[in-house]
Amino acid sequence: MKLSARNILAGTVSAVETGTVTTHVKIDIGGATVTAAITNEAATDLDLKVGDKASAIIKSSDVLVGKD
Secondary structure (H helix, E strand, C coil): CCCCCCEEEEEEEEEEEECCCEEEEEEECCCCEEEEEEEHHHHHHHCCCCCCEEEEEECCCCCCCCCC
């Protein structure tokens, strides 16, 4: 599969939390965690389980930066 997204963060699924409509998937990318909200249908199709290798693929036209 080819993707236009260039921000691909490989990691390991650390949690899968299924809700009424969406599933929150947490991916450990080497000390940091990325959380994605996907449809329950997509989560079922991907058959995601804790410990699975997965990637967070980020496609965005805007990135916001804040400073404390």
